[in-house]
Amino acid sequence: MDTTQLLKGVLDLAVLAVLREEDGYGYDILRRLREAGLEEIGDASVYGTLRRLFAAGLLTTYVVPSETGPHRKYYSLNAAGRDQLTRSGKLWRSFATTMDTLLDDRGLAA
Amino acid sequence: MTVTEQEITDYVARVRAALADLTPDRRDELTEDLADHLTEVAAEGEGTLVERLGEPETYAAELRAAAGVGVGGGRNLDQRVATAVVRARGRLRAIDTRLGPPLGYETASDFLRLLRPGWWVLRGYLAAMLVTVITTGGSFGLLPRFGGELLAGLIMLVGFVLASIWLGRRSGQLSRWPRSAMQVGSAVLVVFALSALMQAEDRMRYGDYGYDPTSVDNPYDRIRDVFVYDSEGRLVENARLFDENGNPIRLGYPDCKELAEAYANPVLRAYPYCPDRAPFGPRGPGMPARPTVGPQPTDTSTPSETPVVPTPTSTPASPSATPSATPSGDPTPTRTS
Numbered sequence: 001m002d003t004t005q006l007l008k009g010v011l012d013l014a015v016l017a018v019l020r021e022e023d024g025y026g027y028d029i030l031r032r033l034r035e036a037g038l039e040e041i042g043d044a045s046v047y048g049t050l051r052r053l054f055a056a057g058l059l060t061t062y063v064v065p066s067e068t069g070p071h072r073k074y075y076s077l078n079a080a081g082r083d084q085l086t087r088s089g090k091l092w093r094s095f096a097t098t099m100d101t102l103l104d105d106r107g108l109a110a
Numbered sequence: 111m112t113v114t115e116q117e118i119t120d121y122v123a124r125v126r127a128a129l130a131d132l133t134p135d136r137r138d139e140l141t142e143d144l145a146d147h148l149t150e151v152a153a154e155g156e157g158t159l160v161e162r163l164g165e166p167e168t169y170a171a172e173l174r175a176a177a178g179v180g181v182g183g184g185r186n187l188d189q190r191v192a193t194a195v196v197r198a199r200g201r202l203r204a205i206d207t208r209l210g211p212p213l214g215y216e217t218a219s220d221f222l223r224l225l226r227p228g229w230w231v232l233r234g235y236l237a238a239m240l241v242t243v244i245t246t247g248g249s250f251g252l253l254p255r256f257g258g259e260l261l262a263g264l265i266m267l268v269g270f271v272l273a274s275i276w277l278g279r280r281s282g283q284l285s286r287w288p289r290s291a292m293q294v295g296s297a298v299l300v301v302f303a304l305s306a307l308m309q310a311e312d313r314m315r316y317g318d319y320g321y322d323p324t325s326v327d328n329p330y331d332r333i334r335d336v337f338v339y340d341s342e343g344r345l346v347e348n349a350r351l352f353d354e355n356g357n358p359i360r361l362g363y364p365d366c367k368e369l370a371e372a373y374a375n376p377v378l379r380a381y382p383y384c385p386d387r388a389p390f391g392p393r394g395p396g397m398p399a400r401p402t403v404g405p406q407p408t409d410t411s412t413p414s415e416t417p418v419v420p421t422p423t424s425t426p427a428s429p430s431a432t433p434s435a436t437p438s439g440d441p442t443p444t445r446t447s
Binding site for chain 1: 139140143144146147150151154162163168169170172173174175176177178
């Protein structure tokens with residue numbers, strides 16, 4: 001099992017978490033995720049996730065004109081998004097704890 | 111910036127093409143920011159888009175998975191039918207080009223196109239045969255007949271073949287309805303031809319053209335009486351025939367009145383039924399029937415047949431009366447080991 005497979009399930013959570021600290025545009029979000037350690041994440045995955053979360057009503061967008069480059073579409077968490085982040089975060093922590101305990105009990109090093 | 115506008119446009123176009131099975135709304139929703147996004151990506155790195163992001167089709171698949179859009183999800187029936195038709199056409203074209211070279215042509219349809227005039231002639235013949243079957247009521251051979259008339263049938267054949275060729279050469283100029291009618295007619299003829307072929311095949315295989323030459327003739331059917339002669343050429347009377355199981359063999363039928371009365375039980379009847387009709391011996395076939403069962407020799411009758419008839423008056427039914435039968439017995443063959 002590689003990271004890509006694990007990522008599929010938690011990409012929503014990762015994107016929501018990254019957007020919690022600061023609004024961002026597509027490539028910016030991707031870079032932040034990679035800087036956070038999710039280096040194997042794909043551009044299309046992030047882009048597709050952003051589109052899906054937006055369609056689900058968890059994100060809002062606004063366009064920021066830029067003098068040097070293209071216009072940038074920024075994504076930001078709305079109330080529903082923050083709510084979702086809280087719930088998903090809790091679920092993940094509980095799941096991660098369960099998995100940690102399961103592996104610890106069987107003597108697997110971290 | 112190493113990536114051109116054109117490259118981005120092409121990339122987006124290919125991603126959109128890979129998502130062609132989605133509804134237009136869904137696809138637009140997924141890809142509306144893609145060009146802007148790719149411009150961003152292009153601005154912040156080196157190398158082409160394909161080098162950095164992979165092939166557009168792979169990108170589209172990843173996008174699809176991340177956005178939670180399954181393959182073919184959300185399509186309506188029209189689009190599904192259209193996709194199926196496109197796919198079937200593509201497959202047919204592939205088969206067409208693959209079958210071409212073994213036939214010696216670029217495509218198989220090139221080869222089939224050459225056969226079209228042959229089909230036109232065959233179509234005319236089949237139409238004539240269909241009319242033959244209709245007018246003659248089912249029975250038909252290989253040549254067309256019109257109401258049983260061969261000459262009229264042949265004239266009809268020529269006419270139909272010429273008409274079929276004429277139609278075939280002008281099928282491209284026909285409008286929609288006449289062309290559909292012609293296609294339906296051709297299909298009917300093909301079905302007719304196949305069924306007629308099956309029927310003919312059956313008739314050929316069983317050699318059954320209405321006449322059945324099988325013989326049920328029994329070679330013993332014509333026998334009316336049986337005459338047994340001993341080795342001396344004397345007629346054995348009151349002989350009985352049995353098979354290997356002891357069952358009496360009944361042949362012929364007694365048509366001598368006096369005998370029929372004498373033996374009421376047909377099983378008890380012995381051969382010959384009518385000794386007067388014996389073909390050989392003292393009783394010639396031409397002799398008039400005599401009422402007495404016992405043989406009465408006539409002096410001059412058939413001397414050439416059996417010269418050794420010393421005592422015809424003795425009862426011939428008893429086998430002991432013929433001593434000459436014994437010498438014919440073989441010497442004991444037990445000597446040979």
